[in-house]
Amino acid sequence: MSLASLQATVERDQAAIDLVVARLAERFADRFSTSDAMREQHGHTTTWLPNQWPDGVVFVRSTEEVAEIVKLCAEHGVAIVPFGTGSSLEGHVNAPAGGISIDLSQMNEVLEVHPEDLDCRVQAGVTRKQINEYLRDTGLFFPIDPGADASLGGMAATRASGTNAVRYGTMKDAVLGLTAVMANGEIIRTGGRAKKSSAGYDLTRLLIGSEGTLGIITELTLRLYGIPxxxxxxxxxxxxxxxxxxxxxxxxxxxxxxxxxxxxxxxxxxxxxxxxxxxxxxxxxxxxxxxxxxxxxxxxxxxxxxxxxxxxxxxxxxxxxxxxxxxxxxxxxxxxxxxxxxxxxxxxxxxxxxxxxxxxxxxxxxxxxxxxxxxxxxxxxxxxxxxxxxxxxxxxxxxxxxxxxxxxxxxxxxxxxxxxxxxxxxxxxxxxxKMKYLVREHGAGLDVMRTIKRALDPHGILNPGKIVRLD
The missing domain is CATH 3.40.462.10 (FAD-linked oxidases, C-terminal domain)
Incomplete structure (x- = not known):
C-alpha cells in the first residue's frame, strides 16, 4: 500500500500545526517532543504499512490535560492520534495528516478496585500485565489477553480479545463504562458499575472499537473474575x-x-x-x-x-x-x-x-x-x-x-x-x-458509520484516515 494512497483523504495545515506545536511546547515543556526519534516511534506500526510521523508527541497525565489539548487542536483544525503502547497491527497510530500524538502511557494508575463487586476503575495507560499484577493478592484477575502487553485504553479502542476470548469474551464484554474526551474537548462518562442498564443509547460500546476516531478513552471501569x-x-x-x-x-x-x-x-x-x-x-x-x-x-x-x-x-x-x-x-x-x-x-x-x-x-x-x-x-x-x-x-x-x-x-x-x-x-x-474490505462486510451500514463520524467529529481531527473514508 503506497504512502500516497494513505494520505489521499486527509489534509494538513502547516501553519496551524506550527502554532499548535509552539503552544504545546510552551505548556508541557519536557513532556512534549518534536524529536525525529520520538515522532518516528509514535508513527510506528508492527506491519508493513509506511510509517507516517506526527508533528509532535505530548505525554499526558490526566483526562483534563487530554481535554485541554483536544480543545486547542479543535480550534485550529489539527489532527490528533491517540497512542497507547504502539502494539496495534493495522496502522492505527500512523499520522497521515501529521498533527499531535497524545501518548497516554503515563496515565497508568489503578484508581479503584471493588473486590466484592468484581470490578475496577483504571486510567487508560494501565497495561494488562500491570492490572493483573495489581490484582494478584485480591484473588481476582482481568482475563482479556491479546498477547502483547497492550494498554487497556488501546485494547478498548480496538475491541481487543485474545487467547481467553472463547470463555471470557472480548473488550466489549469486559468494559462496564468509560470516560472519554470528544472531538470538541468535552469530557463524557458512559455506563457505570451496574452489571446491566437499559438507560439510553449504549455509548460505551459505540466508543469501544472506534479506534480513536470518535473520542479518546482516558478511563475505564472493567469487569473482573475470580482466579479459578x-x-x-x-x-x-x-x-x-x-x-x-x-x-x-x-x-x-x-x-x-x-x-x-x-x-x-x-x-x-x-x-x-x-x-x-x-x-x-x-x-x-x-x-x-x-x-x-x-x-x-x-x-x-x-x-x-x-x-x-x-x-x-x-x-x-x-x-x-x-x-x-x-x-x-x-x-x-x-x-x-x-x-x-x-x-x-x-x-x-x-x-x-x-x-x-x-x-x-x-x-x-x-x-x-x-x-x-x-x-x-x-x-x-x-x-x-x-x-x-x-x-x-x-x-x-x-x-x-x-x-x-x-x-x-x-x-x-x-x-x-x-x-x-x-x-x-x-x-x-x-x-x-482493512478499510477496503468494509464496503463488502457492512454495505449500507458503512454510511451509518460515516454519519456518526461526521456528527461526533465534524472537522475530522480524531485519528483521520482510519476505518472509514469520508470523501
Whole structure:
C-alpha cells in the first residue's frame, strides 16, 4: 500500500500545526517532543504499512490535560492520534495528516478496585500485565489477553480479545463504562458499575472499537473474575490442520467450557521450538487450557483427550503446575517473534480473519493451500475456539514481486472470510490496512458509520484516515 494512497483523504495545515506545536511546547515543556526519534516511534506500526510521523508527541497525565489539548487542536483544525503502547497491527497510530500524538502511557494508575463487586476503575495507560499484577493478592484477575502487553485504553479502542476470548469474551464484554474526551474537548462518562442498564443509547460500546476516531478513552471501569481454583493446560499434536480444526469444532459443539484453545501449524511449531526452546512434535498442534475446580478441570481434560483421539490426534499431555503452563503460553505469546526467525531479515505482514466455527476447517484448509501454491512462508496461529486465526506472511519488502504476492494472498484471505459469512478482522481492527474490505462486510451500514463520524467529529481531527473514508 503506497504512502500516497494513505494520505489521499486527509489534509494538513502547516501553519496551524506550527502554532499548535509552539503552544504545546510552551505548556508541557519536557513532556512534549518534536524529536525525529520520538515522532518516528509514535508513527510506528508492527506491519508493513509506511510509517507516517506526527508533528509532535505530548505525554499526558490526566483526562483534563487530554481535554485541554483536544480543545486547542479543535480550534485550529489539527489532527490528533491517540497512542497507547504502539502494539496495534493495522496502522492505527500512523499520522497521515501529521498533527499531535497524545501518548497516554503515563496515565497508568489503578484508581479503584471493588473486590466484592468484581470490578475496577483504571486510567487508560494501565497495561494488562500491570492490572493483573495489581490484582494478584485480591484473588481476582482481568482475563482479556491479546498477547502483547497492550494498554487497556488501546485494547478498548480496538475491541481487543485474545487467547481467553472463547470463555471470557472480548473488550466489549469486559468494559462496564468509560470516560472519554470528544472531538470538541468535552469530557463524557458512559455506563457505570451496574452489571446491566437499559438507560439510553449504549455509548460505551459505540466508543469501544472506534479506534480513536470518535473520542479518546482516558478511563475505564472493567469487569473482573475470580482466579479459578484449578487451571490445567496442555498440548496435543495432530496429523494435519483439518484434524486439528475438527477437534476444535467438536470441543465447542459438545459444550466443553474450554478457557483457551489455540492452533499452531507445523511452521509455527517449528519456529516456537527454536525460539522458546520447546520440544514439541513438528505437526499441527493445539494448546488448550481449562479453568474450574480440580474435578471439573480433570473431567474437561479427559473429554477433550477423547475428542482429540477420535480426530486422529496424539496423546494429550496436560499439566497443572503454573511454571509448566506459563512456559507454554509464553511461547504462544512469542509466536510473532518466533516466526520471524523462519526467514531472518524478512518483514512480517500479520493479518487475521474470523469465520463461523463450522467453516473454520474449510477456511484454514483453503488458506493453507494458497500458502503452498504461492510459495509463501506464512505460519498460521489462531484463537480457533471462536473461529479467529492469524497468518504472518514473511516478505522481503525490497522485492516488489514479493509484496504483490503477499497483497494478493491477504486479499484472497479476507474475501474468503467474507464469502463464508465471517469478518475481515476478528481482533486486529481496521486502522488503515482493512478499510477496503468494509464496503463488502457492512454495505449500507458503512454510511451509518460515516454519519456518526461526521456528527461526533465534524472537522475530522480524531485519528483521520482510519476505518472509514469520508470523501
Amino acid at each position: 481454583e484449578a487451571i490445567a493446560g496442555g498440548v496435543c499434536a495432530f496429523p494435519d490442520l483439518e484434524a486439528a480444526c475438527s477437534a476444535v469444532i467438536l470441543t465447542i459443539q459438545c459444550g466443553i467450557p474450554v478457557a483457551r484453545i489455540e492452533l499452531l501449524d507445523t511452521q509455527q511449531v517449528k519456529a516456537c521450538n527454536a525460539y522458546s526452546k520447546l520440544g514439541l512434535a513438528e505437526s499441527p498442534t493445539l494448546f488448550v487450557e481449562f479453568h474450574g475446580t480440580d474435578a471439573s478441570v480433570r473431567e474437561q481434560s479427559e473429554l477433550f483427550g477423547s475428542i482429540a483421539r477420535e480426530c486422529g490426534g496424539g496423546e494429550f499431555s496436560w499439566a497443572t503446575k503454573p511454571e509448566e503452563r506459563s512456559r507454554l503460553w509464553a511461547a504462544r505469546h512469542d509466536a510473532y517473534w518466533a516466526a520471524l526467525g523462519l526467514r531472518p531479515g524478512a518483514k512480517g505482514v500479520s493479518t487475521d480473519v474470523c469465520v463461523p466455527i463450522s467453516r473454520l476447517a474449510e477456511c484454514i484448509g483453503e488458506t493453507y493451500r494458497d500458502i503452498e501454491e504461492m510459495g509463501l512462508i506464512a505460519p498460521i496461529v489462531g484463537h480457533v475456539g471462536d473461529g479467529n486465526f492469524h497468518v504472518l506472511v514473511l516478505v522481503d519488502v525490497d522485492s516488489q514481486d514479493e509484496i504483490a504476492k503477499a497483497e494478493e494472498f491477504v486479499e484472497r484471505l479476507n474475501w474468503r472470510a467474507l464469502d463464508m459469512e465471517g469478518t475481515c478482522t476478528g481482533e486486529h481492527g481496521v486502522g488503515q490496512g
